[in-house]
Amino acid sequence: MEAHAYPDQLEIAKVDPTAVTVPAGAKVTADLAMTALYAPVITDFNPKTGQAGTTVTITGTNLAQDGLAAASVTFNGVPAPVSAASSVSLTVTVPAGASGPVRVKVDGVEALAATTYSEAVSILSLNAVHPEVARIGDTLYLEGDFNGSATVNFNGGVSAAATTLGSGRAKVVVPAGAKTGPP
Structure with missing residues (x-):
């Protein structure tokens, strides 16, 4: 039998069912191989904003276990390839659609980063802004070619922050402190 022990749980990884019959009152001993594992913890990751293809370093503890399953990382549920791993650091490549929670899973146990990752926007073109005149608190609608969150x-x-509406459209509320005039 192999077992993996975590501070808050005991997971039986493999059980080999064997029946042993012994006389009443006899003493039975068995060797049990156990490996103590500790749940992964994410303390930080950097950078916190970037585009698909950006290299991110995740720091923490118990991020990789020697001889056991490799760590897997997701950004907003999308798998990110791990290029380097140690118990205190993971290096990953950000996938497309990455805005959201960062999670690390090691040997079936998951850690969640305290902050989320933001995929940077690439405004390839801005074709129109509606209305052309707005006050603080008004909503502006943008038309153009956007990539990511803006x-x-x-x-x-x-x-x-702008909210993407899809099909090359986004909206944003004019914040307090905005001034009139061209950029």
């Missing part, structure tokens, strides 16, 4: 910078040194 942040819109306004005059006055303020910015706001």
Whole structure:
């Protein structure tokens, strides 16, 4: 029998059913091979924003176990290839569609990062803004070619996150502190 022990759980990985019959009162001993494993913990990852193909380093503890299953990493549920692994660091390549939670799974036990990853936007073109005149708190609708999630910078040194609506459309609320005039 092989067993993997975690601080909060005991997982039986393989059981070889064997029946042993012994006389009443006899003492029975058996060797049990056990490997103590510790749940992975993510303490940080950097960078926290980037595009698909960006290399991210995840730091923490128990991120890889010697001789056991390799760590797997997902960004927003999308698998990310691991290029280097140690017990305190993982190096991964960000997949497309990565905006969201970062998770590491080692030998069936999962860790969740405290912060989420944001896929940076590439605005390939901005074709139109509707309405052309807006006040603070108004919603602007953008048309163009967007890639990922967007942040819109306004005059006055303020910015706001845009919500992608699909099909080359997004919307953003004009934030407090935005000023009039061309960029």
